[in-house]
Amino acid sequence: MHHIQMSSSLEYVAPWAYFISIILIVVAIICTVGSWAFVFYYQNKPIVAMGQPTFLYNLCFGALLPPIAQAFGGAVTFFSTGENGIIPVDSKTGIILNVCCNFAVWLIYLGYIVIYTVLLCKIYRIMKVTQQPLRRGLKILPRHVFWPFILIISLTVSLLIAWSTTGSSKYVVAEYLDTNTDTNTTIGFCPSLPTMTSVSxxxxxLAALYTLIPIVQLALIILACKIRKINQVLGDSKKILxxxxxxxxINGICTSISLNNGGILVYTINCVIISVSTIGFIILPRMYYVWYEYQHGHLPESVVMIGGGSTTVRGVNQNTGNGAGTGVTPPPRIVRNNDDNNNNNNSSNNNAVNICDGGIDNGNNNNNIEDDGAVVEISS
Structure with missing residues (x-):
């Protein structure tokens, strides 16, 4: 039996807390699945295509994992108490709860990592286009910039496998001292945080996994700052930051609260906010733009569409010694909303970078970079 010290009453969770948690989890799942459907249905619309649908799909997948993880974690809390008290670890039900704990921890950490690494690859693809010398016949596909995703996910999965296959059951029965009443209480739960060293x-x-998340966040912040001058409809750098x-x-606040009051509702709110905020920051604005265009026949005036659905970036430096920075200067013609720009393939448009991740090109081949006859294609 493990002994831990907490200042909260974990032995009882009010039914209303479970009810609210279930509602929040269902809402988060509906939001993520609905966002995926939106991207799929409107993927050929320029305002959505510029967001690079390949990455938006994976972003929705990552946002779906935290609420599902909390569903497993909540199930463990709910079913850990049987007719005869706390379910023991070595019982048949305890083995099932151990499996649920494994799912909960796997999904929550993978959810965080998928969200941040997908955004990392999304930014990296834009940087690869705008900050490198042009080379004839170079195709910049999403798979060309997915190596950070594969690398970080592989590391995460390796750590999770090590976590699952070492140590004892991930479902823990522990006795804790409630400092409010000075009484000992036995509880069953999933120790998913590295701070729970006494029971895990x-x-x-878990500490290595927990540390990996802010490392990826820091890399994402650095890259987002580097593309901050690129068209926001394309780069989303401010939204990502x-x-x-x-x-x-939010994660810091919820984690701090959970250390003093490990209620299921706190964990649920944290997971749901992570999921819904991912959709809200990155995909919801494009939903609004599509709705606005449907209602008014054009996009909001604040939205700058360059090249009629593709983005043209001129003045890409051929070397880094020329004060390259992002190598981006505004093009002479900016097309707002959905005006056609039929000059994207004109031979006079030298040093033009056109970025569009699959979408209606109005009869033009917008998915390329032209440089005096040299073409670097960007395809979805």
């Missing part, structure tokens, strides 16, 4: 024999692995900072603050 593999807390070191806002998302990372917002989630960092």
């Amino acid at each position: 024999p593999t807390a070191e692995i 806002g998302l990372v900072v917002f989630q960092f603050i």
Whole structure:
């Protein structure tokens, strides 16, 4: 039996807390699945295509994992108490709860990592286009910039496998001292945080996973700052920065509260906010733009569409010694909303970078970079 000290009453969770948690989880799942359907249905619309649908799909998948993880975690809390008290670890039900704990921890960490690494690859693709010398016949596909995703996910999965296969059951029955009443209470739960070292024999692995998340966040912030001058409809750098900072603050607040009051509702709110805020920062604005265009026949005046659905970036430096920076200067013609720009393939448009991740090109081949006859294609 493990002994821990907490200042909260974990032995009882009010039915209304479970009810609210279920509603929040269902809402988060509906939001993420609905966002995926939106991207799929409107993927050929320029305002959506510029967001690079390949990455938006994976972003929705990552946002779907935290609420599902909390569903497993909540199930463990709910079913850990049987008719005869706390379910023991070595019982048949305890084995099932151990499996649920494994799912909960796997999904929550993978959810965080998928969200941030997908955004990392999304930014990296834009940087690859705008900050490198042009080369004839170079195709910049999403798979060309997915190596950070594969690398980080592989590392995460390896750590999770090590966590699952070492130590004892991930479903833990522990006795804790309630400092409010000075009484000992036995509880069953999933120790998913590295701070729970007294009840988790593999807390070191959880600590490595927990540390990996802010490292990826930091890399994402750095890259987002580097593309901050690129068209926001294309780069989403400000939205990505806002998302990372917002989630960092929310996660810190919820984690701090959970250490003193480990209620299921706190964990649920944290997971749901992470999921819904990801959709809200990155995909919801494009939903609004599509709705606005449907209602008014054009996009909001604040939205700058360059090249009629593709983005043209001129003046890409051929070397880094020329004060390259982002190598981006505004084109001479900016097309707002959905005006056609039929000059994207004109031979006079030298040093033009056109970025569009699959979408209606109005009869033009917008998915390329032209440089005095040299073409670098960007395809979805």
